[in-house]
Amino acid sequence: MANIKIVAAxxxxxxxxxTFMAEEALKKAAxxxxxxxxxxxxxxxxxxxxxxxxxxxxxxGVIMAADKDVYAYRFHGKPTVEVSVAKGIHEAxxxxxxxxxxxxxxxxxxxxxxxxxDESASNNSGNTMIHSIxxxxxxxxxxxxxxxxxxxxxxxxxxxxxxxxxxPEHESYNPIAATLMDVGGLGFQMMVPILAAFIAESIAKxxxxxVGFIGGLIASNGGAGFLGGIVAGFLGGxxxxxxxxxLEKMPKSLNGLKSIFLYPLIxxxxxxxxxxxxxxxxxxINEGMMSFLSNFQNANPILLxxxxxxxxxxxMGGPVNKAAYVTGTALxxxxxxxxxxxxxxxxxxxxxxxxxxxxxxKKYFNQAERNSGGVNFILGSTHITEGAIPFAAKNPIVVIxxxxxxSSISAILTYMMGIEVPAPHGGFLVLPVVTGAIQxxxxxxxxxxxxxxxxxxxxxxxFLKAEKExxxxxxxxxxx
Amino acid sequence: xxxxxxxxxxIKLKQPLTSQQEVFQQIASIAVxxxxxxDHNEVVEGLIKREQxxxxxxxxxxxxxxxxxxxIKRPAIVIVSSKEGVEWNALDGKPASFFIALLVPKQEAGTxxxxxxxxxxxxxxxxxxxxxLTDAEDANNVMEEFAGALV
Numbered sequence: 353m354a355n356i357k358i359v360a361a362x363x364x365x366x367x368x369x370x371t372f373m374a375e376e377a378l379k380k381a382a383x384x385x386x387x388x389x390x391x392x393x394x395x396x397x398x399x400x401x402x403x404x405x406x407x408x409x410x411x412x413g414v415i416m417a418a419d420k421d422v423y424a425y426r427f428h429g430k431p432t433v434e435v436s437v438a439k440g441i442h443e444a445x446x447x448x449x450x451x452x453x454x455x456x457x458x459x460x461x462x463x464x465x466x467x468x469x470d471e472s473a474s475n476n477s478g479n480t481m482i483h484s485i486x487x488x489x490x491x492x493x494x495x496x497x498x499x500x501x502x503x504x505x506x507x508x509x510x511x512x513x514x515x516x517x518x519x520p521e522h523e524s525y526n527p528i529a530a531t532l533m534d535v536g537g538l539g540f541q542m543m544v545p546i547l548a549a550f551i552a553e554s555i556a557k558x559x560x561x562x563v564g565f566i567g568g569l570i571a572s573n574g575g576a577g578f579l580g581g582i583v584a585g586f587l588g589g590x591x592x593x594x595x596x597x598x599l600e601k602m603p604k605s606l607n608g609l610k611s612i613f614l615y616p617l618i619x620x621x622x623x624x625x626x627x628x629x630x631x632x633x634x635x636x637i638n639e640g641m642m643s644f645l646s647n648f649q650n651a652n653p654i655l656l657x658x659x660x661x662x663x664x665x666x667x668m669g670g671p672v673n674k675a676a677y678v679t680g681t682a683l684x685x686x687x688x689x690x691x692x693x694x695x696x697x698x699x700x701x702x703x704x705x706x707x708x709x710x711x712x713x714k715k716y717f718n719q720a721e722r723n724s725g726g727v728n729f730i731l732g733s734t735h736i737t738e739g740a741i742p743f744a745a746k747n748p749i750v751v752i753x754x755x756x757x758x759s760s761i762s763a764i765l766t767y768m769m770g771i772e773v774p775a776p777h778g779g780f781l782v783l784p785v786v787t788g789a790i791q792x793x794x795x796x797x798x799x800x801x802x803x804x805x806x807x808x809x810x811x812x813x814x815f816l817k818a819e820k821e822x823x824x825x826x827x828x829x830x831x832x
Numbered sequence: 833x834x835x836x837x838x839x840x841x842x843i844k845l846k847q848p849l850t851s852q853q854e855v856f857q858q859i860a861s862i863a864v865x866x867x868x869x870x871d872h873n874e875v876v877e878g879l880i881k882r883e884q885x886x887x888x889x890x891x892x893x894x895x896x897x898x899x900x901x902x903x904i905k906r907p908a909i910v911i912v913s914s915k916e917g918v919e920w921n922a923l924d925g926k927p928a929s930f931f932i933a934l935l936v937p938k939q940e941a942g943t944x945x946x947x948x949x950x951x952x953x954x955x956x957x958x959x960x961x962x963x964x965l966t967d968a969e970d971a972n973n974v975m976e977e978f979a980g981a982l983v
Contacts, residue, residue, distance in 0.1 A: 368946060441923075
């Protein structure tokens with residue numbers, strides 16, 4: 353049994369002391385028992401000494417000594433010992449011995465209930481792959497969002513001075529409006545570069561961020577938009593991962609040189625060249641998609657409303673939502689204010705659906721839901737679709753379609769009435785500059801109320817069903 | 833600002849302490865006196881709160897209470913030992929008498945301090961280190977033992 357390899361993950365809620373004590377204890381014990389070990393620590397500074405897929409695949413066993421989640425799903429199918437962090441400190445030798453003796457039980461990720469072992473294993477790896485892509489993407493989106501909101505609302509405010517007030521050639525020119533527009537515009541322009549930077553950062557830490565940022569700038573300047581940003585982000589991340597592999601054999605003493613000089617230099621060069629080559633076809637795809645969507649506007653406002661509504665409510669601030677949203681902002685740049693009106697309506701609707709539902713169907717929601725329902729009036733009114741996520745997360749298969757229906761109705765009505773919204777963000781804050789403001793609010797309210805009633809009746813049915821199953825027994829929590 | 837995590841004035845050995853509460857009071861008093869923390873009670877509460885999550889008692893009489901609260905202004909280590917053992921729900925069931933308190937500000941941006949604190953924790957895994965600390969006659973001996981980890 354020579355050369356046994358073990359991987360371990362340690363973590364505790366505070367992440368100052370025990371995480372690292374367990375790490376040290378496991379390393380010490382491994383040395384004594386003559387086995388190879390790699391310990392990943394989930395401490396205050398984040399995850400250190402991260403286990404790669406390869407590490408886990410090659411390991412003979414896994415030790416999880418943690419009082420918090422250390423992404424256990426990764427260890428699916430491995431012989432695993434799962435204990436508290438305290439046991440990791442005190443019984444390190446025993447834990448390692450268990451793995452050496454082959455007595456560890458095979459870990460099963462909780463979600464896979466399939467009886468077919470092979471199928472569940474392959475499913476699972478597929479899921480984690482999709483999951484990690486989604487995780488990288490959302491890291492980008494969540495860093496991008498503050499730029500969009502801050503910049504977007506400033507731009508919207510500048511419109512309050514008049515729609516052309518930032519244009520020095522125009523008679524309604526106002527220097528304050530121009531400043532708001534400039535500053536807001538700067539924030540807004542960062543959208544795609546930041547998206548790309550933090551997708552890459554999620555994949556390859558700081559070196560990835562640098563390279564992703566440059567790739568994103570190229571995409572942004574070239575007009576490849578959101579799509580280009582996503583490609584640049586993943587490209588940047590993987591270029592750095594690849595570079596890491598190629599430079600693996602360099603002596604450790606040159607590590608500093610690597611991260612401060614080689615990664616940025618070679619990485620930026622590679623990503624820059626590749627993105628410059630890619631940006632043209634991607635811009636074509638991007639423009640094709642935009643003209644595809646905007647063509648519907650005249651041909652078939654109902655179909656466009658359904659598409660925009662469904663996209664916006666599908667993941668509430670996620671990549672699909674943003675694809676519709678970014679198309680809207682790009683068209684704004686071309687002077688098309690109709691498209692954005694529908695997108696805004698569809699983005700405002702989901703939080704409002706949940707807000708109205710908690711008001712009209714009060715007794716079927718618990719106190720926490722009612723509270724966040726109230727907040728959602730504000731989030732919805734300011735175009736922050738994310739407010740609906742907690743509600744959707746509880747039962748996405750039912751709730752998301754309901755939100756999509758409501759958003760579609762809002763968007764369809766908006767397109768049919770030919771409403772114009774010239775601001776890229778801000779929700780009801782920008783009402784003074786909306787052409788057809790009253791109709792727009794009515795359209796959104798109709799969509800929201802229809803959604804709220806469907807959602808409310810669904811909650812009522814679920815509630816009554818649960819009540820029935822419990823017999824006469826009252827469930828205090830749900831009624832309270 | 834002083835960058836030192838451990839100072840000779842932050843070590844008080846062989847104190848007449850008999851309860852966990854007294855130990856926490858002592859740690860907080862030192863922290864306030866040395867300008868590490870601004871509020872005595874908040875430090876004590878932070879230590880208690882952490883203790884309630886799970887014991888910080890280690891083994892052979894060692895415990896590493898820690899707190900991360902707003903009142904703590906700079907990261908620091910405070911070391912207290914008691915003449916008699918204090919019940920600490922330690923994992924080996926023995927009472928604790930050597931307390932190494934890790935105090936961390938709520939907003940600790942730099943990771944270097946955390947890593948230093950972590951390396952203190954790592955030290956305790958080694959029996960010879962524990963013995964050396966238990967045998968330390970005065971604060972100077974303790975300082976010497978930690979010197980290696982505090983570079």
